Every structure is written in C-alpha cells, then in structure tokens.
Amino acid sequence: MASIVEPEAAANHDHHGDHPDFLAHHFETPQQQYDSGKLGMWLFLIQEILFFSGLFVAYAVYRANHPEIFVYAHQFLDKNLGAFNTVVLLFSSLTMAWAVRDAQLVNNRGLIINLAITIGCAIMFLGVKAVEYSHKWEIGLYWASKFAPSTEHHGGGMLLFWLCLPFILISVALGVATAVSKQKKYEQGFRFYGILFLASLAFFVGVGCGFVVPAVMGSGDSHGAAHASHEGESEHHVLTAHADSVDAPVIIDESPRNAGIFFSIYYVMTGLHAVHIIAGVIALAWLLWRALKRQFQAEYFGPVDSVGLYWHLVDLVWIYLFPLLYLIH
Amino acid sequence: MADTQQATHPHTANDAHGHGEHAHASFAHPMAPRMLIGVFAALIALTIITVVAANFPLGEWEIVVSLTIATIKASLVVLFFMHVWYDKPFNALIFVSSLAFVALFLGFTLIDSREYQPDIEERAIEQVGTTEVAAPAQ
Numbered sequence: 533m534a535s536i537v538e539p540e541a542a543a544n545h546d547h548h549g550d551h552p553d554f555l556a557h558h559f560e561t562p563q564q565q566y567d568s569g570k571l572g573m574w575l576f577l578i579q580e581i582l583f584f585s586g587l588f589v590a591y592a593v594y595r596a597n598h599p600e601i602f603v604y605a606h607q608f609l610d611k612n613l614g615a616f617n618t619v620v621l622l623f624s625s626l627t628m629a630w631a632v633r634d635a636q637l638v639n640n641r642g643l644i645i646n647l648a649i650t651i652g653c654a655i656m657f658l659g660v661k662a663v664e665y666s667h668k669w670e671i672g673l674y675w676a677s678k679f680a681p682s683t684e685h686h687g688g689g690m691l692l693f694w695l696c697l698p699f700i701l702i703s704v705a706l707g708v709a710t711a712v713s714k715q716k717k718y719e720q721g722f723r724f725y726g727i728l729f730l731a732s733l734a735f736f737v738g739v740g741c742g743f744v745v746p747a748v749m750g751s752g753d754s755h756g757a758a759h760a761s762h763e764g765e766s767e768h769h770v771l772t773a774h775a776d777s778v779d780a781p782v783i784i785d786e787s788p789r790n791a792g793i794f795f796s797i798y799y800v801m802t803g804l805h806a807v808h809i810i811a812g813v814i815a816l817a818w819l820l821w822r823a824l825k826r827q828f829q830a831e832y833f834g835p836v837d838s839v840g841l842y843w844h845l846v847d848l849v850w851i852y853l854f855p856l857l858y859l860i861h
Numbered sequence: 862m863a864d865t866q867q868a869t870h871p872h873t874a875n876d877a878h879g880h881g882e883h884a885h886a887s888f889a890h891p892m893a894p895r896m897l898i899g900v901f902a903a904l905i906a907l908t909i910i911t912v913v914a915a916n917f918p919l920g921e922w923e924i925v926v927s928l929t930i931a932t933i934k935a936s937l938v939v940l941f942f943m944h945v946w947y948d949k950p951f952n953a954l955i956f957v958s959s960l961a962f963v964a965l966f967l968g969f970t971l972i973d974s975r976e977y978q979p980d981i982e983e984r985a986i987e988q989v990g991t992t993e994v995a996a997p998a999q
Contacts (some may be wrong), residue, residue, distance in 0.1 A: 562886075562888075563887070563888045571951070571952065571955075574955045574956060575955065577956070578956060578959035581959045581960070581963065582959060585963040585966055585967070586966075588967070589966055589967050592970070593970060593971065597974060597975065611912060611915065615908060615909075618908050619905060619908060622901065622904045623901070625901075625904075625942055626897060626898075626900075628942070629941075630894075630897055632944075633891045636889040636891040637889075830886045830889075833886075840942075841943055844938050844939075844942045844943045847938060847942075848935050848938055848939070851931050851938065852928075852935070854911075855911055855927035855928065855931050856927075859911065859912070859923075859927050860923075861915070861919075861923055
C-alpha cells in the first residue's frame, strides 16, 4: 500500500487530477478503489458464510436425528451468559458501525475511541467464553472423543487459569511495551500499546462477568423452567445445576448415547467463531495503528469499512449460534 | 443523500472542493447516530424477546420463533450496520446468492440425512442389547 502519509503531505496531494498517495496506481479514482475493495470484501464474506454453513448443516442434521441429545445438553449451557455475550457483541457492532461513520466523516478521535471500545468488547467476549469452557471441562463435558461427564469436578480453577494465561501474558507484554514507549518518548507506540493494554484488561472483566452474571441471574426462573420441564421425562435424571454454578453438585447419571457429539459441534462452532473474533481483534488493532497515524481521509476509509463488514459478519454468526446452542428445549 | 450530508456535516462540505462534480466522498454513507442507536436498541429488544420466549414451552414452534427472531436481527445488522440498504445492489445480490447456496446445501443434506438412521439404530440396539437407546422423534 501507499507509504505512510503525514496529514500535511496528504492535504498537498489531495488535489483534483492528482493521484493521492492512498490511491493505488491501477485505480482511476478513490471511489473506484473503494468499490473494488468492497466487492472483494463481500466475496470474502460469502466465502465465510458458506464456510460456516457447513457447521450449521452438521448441527441441523444431528439435531434432526437426535433431538434428545440437544434437550439433554442444553442444560449445560448458561442462557444468561449466552445472552450477556450477545449484548457485548451487539454493542461492539454498534461501536464498529460508529467507527465507520467516524472514518467517513474524518473524525479521527471518534474513530480511535470507537475502535478501542470494539476491541475491548471483543476481548471481553473471549473472557466470558473462557469461563464457560472451563466450567464444562471441569465436569468432563469435552468433545466426543474425550467426553466423560462426571459428578466430580476435575481441574478446579486450573483449567480457567490455563485459558487465561495467554491473555495474562499478552496484557503484561502490552503493559511493558506501553511503559517502554513512554520512557523512550515514542508517542505513537505509547498510545497504540496503551490502548491495547487497556482493551486487553477487558478479558478479566469478561472473566469476572462470567462468574457474576450466573450468580445474579443463574438461579432465576430460566433455569428453573429448564429443570422442571426435564423432570417430567425421567425421575432419576436429576440435574440439579448446570455447569456454570460451581458449588452445586452436578449429577449426570445418564447421558444419551453420543451426547459428546453435541459438544464436538458446540466446541467447533463456538471455537471457530472465537478464532474469528481473535482475527477481528488483530484487524482492528491494525486499523487502530493506522488511525493513530491519521492515515484515513475523506476519500480513503475503505479499510475501516471492510473490517467493519467482517466484524458485523462475526456478529451475524453469533446471532444464529446463540438461539441454536443456548435456547434449546 | 450526499446533499443532506453536506448540510448536516459542515466540515465534510469543506473538503468537497476540487473533486469535480462529485460532492465530498459521494460514495460514503455516514449513518446518522439516531439510526445507529435505533438499530442497536432494536437488536437488544429482540435479544430480550428471544430469551424470554425461550422460557415458554412452545414445543416445535420454539425453533421457528427463535430462528425468525434471529433472522430479523441478522437483517437489521446486514441492512444497516453493513450498509446494504444504501449499497450497490450488486453487493446485496452477491450476499443473497450465498444464502441461496446455503439453503440448497442445507435442504439437500437434510433430505438425505435419515437415509442410514434405521441401520445405525438397529446396530446400536444390537450392541447395547437394551432399549436404552432412545428412538429419535418421528
């Protein structure tokens, strides 16, 4: 792409008939470049849709053939945490859409703030997911090949710690990078690493919410309804709690045959979605870097727009994953 | 669209000079804050509705209701957050065509999905030797 453009230099180049620095040489106009980029992004997005549709088809086939497994398994998914994460992602979509607006209106400060909030929400989503995963693993609810539901808790907090460890290391690294940048008076780096450091702390806020939300909402009527509806089916099938309330004894006396396949589907779907979230965070961090360098201009906001489209698609996938995985009866 | 933007955002109008007959970034469609907040509020409201609806025993309709609400939410995101409403129709066509292929993929796979189910169930019952293997619905 074009070399780094200082604001003054950009203004000088931004004359009619001139070829601005942001405009690749094979394009006639900024609009042509923008439209081409957007067309390419949409082609990438439909590839993503088709890619995810394979997983949705696997889900649909398995649910059509084995509804009883889904009725059994949904009790280990905390509806409130799923709803909480939905709200977090929807809010990040709002701030992303707002960031695109700011880029279009050349409101660089607003762009930086909205990108930072979007990154924070994305990382917070992962924090909640880490709590959900670790609670399932503690009671042996792994993917099919390792599926061994048990009444005892295995691993305790260690599983959560291992999931948190990469984020602890990233936070520390970003904190060090911020401090070093400040000491060396490297303004761009200080702001970039500083914002990412603050955003990375959102992971631990997410972990906290992963515990607080079920504590506040978890014993509410939503779970009670799930419990009651299940009791009618078999007397000794007592599931006194779902996986997300730690202290209650979980009795999983008989899981339906091949129940582990549900969890395979669950982990692949939510895991690949989480991989997309991480990829989105990297793309957003790239935008943040460029926004701090003031590289986006009135006729050059394509990259913000494209990452925005990608981010909304990730949100879109979750909009379907949430009811399909969490809201089953 | 471009005219109203110039009126509401004076600083963008300043940049409008020197781009021939095109107004400033005529290909930009900044969403009004009101609109962004409105779409977000609708998405949150629909999320609450779908969670509340999940508490009622809707039987077979449960999946229909929750997927209908999800599709309304997805449409809001695609049309407004992803700007498809204001975008070139060709991009919308690309998007919708992908959904057509997803429908084909899903439909044809589901038609075939019970093909071997009786064999699988028979074999499972032989192996376990009990009726513990719950027969799927239908």
